[in-house]
Amino acid sequence: MDRQRMGCGRHLDAWINNDARGTLAGTREAVRVMTAGGHGGVIVDICSTAGFEGTAPGMGAYMASKHAVRGLTQQSALELAPHGIRVLAVAPNHVPAEGNTLAAGDGPVSASRTTTPASPSSASAA
Known part of the structure; x- marks a missing residue:
C-alpha cells in the first residue's frame, strides 16, 4: 500500500490537528460556557459523509x-447528556474544493469541476 496515496504522514497530522483536535477544543470551550451558565445547550460538530x-x-488521512470527529461527537453526546447538553454533527456530502481534490490526486479545482450551491428557490423548484 502506497503511503503517499493513503494520505499518510504530514497530511494525517494536519487533518487530525485541524478536525479532531479542533472539534475537541471547541467542545471543551462550549461545555465550559454552558456549564458556567448553569444551563444546557446544543453543540453541533461538522463531520462529513x-x-x-x-x-x-x-483520502486516508481525511477519512x-x-x-x-464522528467518534468524538458520539462520545461527547453520551458524557454530556446528564448536563443537559446535546451533541450532534452534520455530515455534508462531497464538495469539490482545492484541498480535497489535491489530496485525492485530481489536481487543482477548475470551474468546470465545481458545483453551484443550491439556493432556497432552486430547492423549492425541485
Whole structure:
C-alpha cells in the first residue's frame, strides 16, 4: 500500500490537528460556557459523509480525521447528556474544493469541476 496515496504522514497530522483536535477544543470551550451558565445547550460538530464510509483513493488521512470527529461527537453526546447538553454533527456530502481534490490526486479545482450551491428557490423548484 502506497503511503503517499493513503494520505499518510504530514497530511494525517494536519487533518487530525485541524478536525479532531479542533472539534475537541471547541467542545471543551462550549461545555465550559454552558456549564458556567448553569444551563444546557446544543453543540453541533461538522463531520462529513466521509465519517461514515470511504470516499476515494488518496483520502486516508481525511477519512481518519472525519471518523475521529464522528467518534468524538458520539462520545461527547453520551458524557454530556446528564448536563443537559446535546451533541450532534452534520455530515455534508462531497464538495469539490482545492484541498480535497489535491489530496485525492485530481489536481487543482477548475470551474468546470465545481458545483453551484443550491439556493432556497432552486430547492423549492425541485
